[in-house]
Structures are given as C-alpha cells and as structure tokens.
Amino acid sequence: QKEVEQDPGPLSVPEGAIVSLNCTYSNSAFQYFMWYRQYSRKGPELLMYTYSSGNKEDGRFTAQVDKSSKYISLFIRDSQPSDSATYLCAMSVAAGNKLTFGGGTRVLVKP
C-alpha cells in the first residue's frame, strides 16, 4: 500500500462546476500538506500549503485537512478550462523535509 493514495482520474467537469479532489494517507506523522498543479511537461506549481488540521482558502481554492481521518481535500470553485491539469497532493513530516507525493489526479474542465 502506498503511503499517499490519490485517485488518478480523469475527473471531467463542466466549466463553472466545483472540482473536488482528495488524498488519503497512512503516516500519522505527516504535519504539512500541499497541493500542486502540474501542466503537461511542466514542473509542479504550488497552489496551497497548510499545516496540521483545518481549512485554508485562497481565491477559488480551498484546502481542507482532517488529520483524524488522514484525509485532505482541495476544492476549486468556478472551474475554468485553464484549470485542466494534473493535481498532486504532497505532505511532509516536518517543515522543509522531503515530500511524499500522491499519484496525481488528472482534471479536465470542459467549456
């Protein structure tokens, strides 16, 4: 079993819909949680960075962390075709430590 599980998708939604992404993990020592967006043949772009449990909102993006359930989520409101990409969750035990990535979810937002 992988340390971080993420549904590979593809997840297809119409433009304007809410995109809901999630990851589960097994290592209770993870404290820092991140979401990255990666376009084809490009490096990952940091979207959200959270510490411990709770919610964080930034524009159209909302990240949620539930450490008791070992479950994190990313919501994208008012999705746009330009949001079509692969979304990777990542987590680490301590600040600045190496990241453990999920496998990524491919998202397609159709106009």
Added chain:
Amino acid sequence: GAVVSQHPSRVICKSGTSVKIECRSLDFQATTMFWYRQFPKQSLMLMATSNEGSKATYEQGVEKDKFLINHASLTLSTLTVTSAHPEDSSFYICSARLTSGGAGDEQYFGPGTRLTVT
C-alpha cells in the same frame, strides 16, 4: 517571487555520455534543493536531497555514483547523469526550499528537464 529555473529544458544524448542539469533559485537563497524524476503519467519520485556545502542524501535505490549532485552555492545545484543509458530517459525536476519563517518551509519546483538517451 520564488522562481526556480532549470537548464537545459530538453536534452538528447547518446548512450554512454554524461549530461549535466542545472537548477537555480532565481530570487531567493536555497540551502536545500531536491531532485526528482518523473515517468510519463506517474508521480514524482524523490532521488536525492541536496544541501549547500555538503554531500547529497540519496533515496534508497538511487545510485549516487551514477547521479552526481553538487550544491556549490545557495542558488545553484547540479545533477550529472553519468554514462547515461536509454533507461535513464525521463523528466528530471528540481525543487528549492524557501524558508518562509512562518508556518513552515515551502518547496518551489523548476520547469523540468526532459532527458532522452539514444
């Protein structure tokens, strides 16, 4: 801010030759950089952690004599693939750690280097 560059973006080399990939943090100093490789439609796999002025720490299964890492300054780390073979063909991505001083340290990624070994 927090921009990381990589050079070259794409390289094709012949089997048996060596290739050097550069990773630079353009607007911040990075004491720690990380090197990943990514196969098509797969996630990133950490190869090694590079610390400025000291030896890199390699992940299990990564040959340190084949993938040479040098972190000579606070803004530059290099990965050299020695005696490359076709199975080394992959997308290599670096990241640099930005010490924010707040909730934690964030990693910013370069655009990646596509290596093809013929």
